[in-house]
Amino acid sequence: MEGLLDWVLRDILTRAGGIDRCVSEFIRVTGTLLPDRAFRRVMPELDHGGLTPAGVPVRAQLMGSDAVCLAENAAAVAALGAAGVDLNFGCPAKVVNRHGGGAALLTDPELLLRLVETVRRALPAEVPLSAKMRLGYYDDALAVECAQAIEAGGATELVVHARTKAEAYRPPAHWERVGDIRAAVRLRVIANGDVFSPADAQRCREISGCDDLMLGRGIVTDPGLALAIAMPGHRGLDWAALQPLLAGFWLCAGELTGRNQRAGRLKQWLNFLRRRYPEAEALYLATRAIGDEATLEALLLGAASSAFTRIAPFASTPPLASRSRPKLLQTRPWPTC
Secondary structure, eight states: OTTTSSHHHHHHHHHHSOOOOEEOSOEEOOSSOOOHHHHHHHOGGGGGTTBOTTSOBEEEEEEOSOHHHHHHHHHHHHHTTOSOEEEEEOOOOHHHHHTTOGGGGGGOHHHHHHHHHHHHHHSOTTSOEEEEEEEESSSSTTHHHHHHHHHHHTOSEEEEEEEETTTTTOSOOOHHHHHHHHHHOSSEEEEESSOOSHHHHHHHHHHHOOSOEEOSHHHHHOTTHHHHHHSTTOOOOOHHHHHHHHHHHHHHHHHHHOTTTHHHHHHHHHHHHTTTOHHHHHHHHHHTTOOOHHHHHHHHHOSHHHHHHHTHHHHHOOOSTTSOOOTTOOOOOOOOO
16 A cells, blocks of 8 residues: 555554554565665664564565566565565556556466566575465456466465456455465465455455455554454444554654655545544544644644653654564664654
8 A cells, every 4th residue: 555554654553453464565676676775765664673663573565577676676675674575466556557567467377476486586485475466457367376376486375355456446355256266275365355344354254264364444444453353342442542643643754754744644544534433534624724734733632741641652662672683683763753
């Protein structure tokens, strides 16, 4: 989810709980070995053992169609400390597909096999390799064949978004086709698509046969969704519980985009949150026409003293020095958010 689920939102959402693993926004690989700074810009978790401040591992997602170049970059990001490498075979964006990346690769299972196989050979044995795919490009005729190619190449996990590229994000998600793929391969299959509630999660598991789920738009809309799914009977996060997360997001977004752009990031997230929280709808409408940072901050945080008391845990979170990481990995302090 480029431009949305970046390191700031990964940090905030993993603090909410219930998430076992994240993947980065896709890192586009187009014929060159990227410098370390390019990986760190997308994944500052690399300087912290591949973990978010809440301790959740993050895999680096790479996207491209050149096997050798993908392999070289996969090896490079693994050496920097990524918790694994994930290959993107599902992006539906026209500009990506036009250049032969993302979901466009699902028209050629043999190329998928070659890409996965080459990347797997370039990675140390202990570094996990996973992939994400859609059911196909124009249709789902090659869905099983593509999944089998990914498995044959050496991936051990496969996330399946239960739509084709042509279907974009239009409902419904075809969870039964994820079940067909699961029955045809031995690697771990993870279902994705249209899980917006614990009830959706239960139905998806029943229909797909998958125990594991990947959440995208659902958890951006409802930050407590993973917690509610992981702990049956848990009600997730109410609006009051979400307030420290919104405050932390506001501060961290300033570090990511520059303080003059974070208003747009806040409104972007509120636009998702208002589908779940009536209070977010009111806040979205109240902030939509406001461009002044100070006015927005006062509206979002309320009185400065109480607001900054609420977000103190974000400001004081130390680097993950106590967690295990490769001895040679250099660590940098997290942005002060």
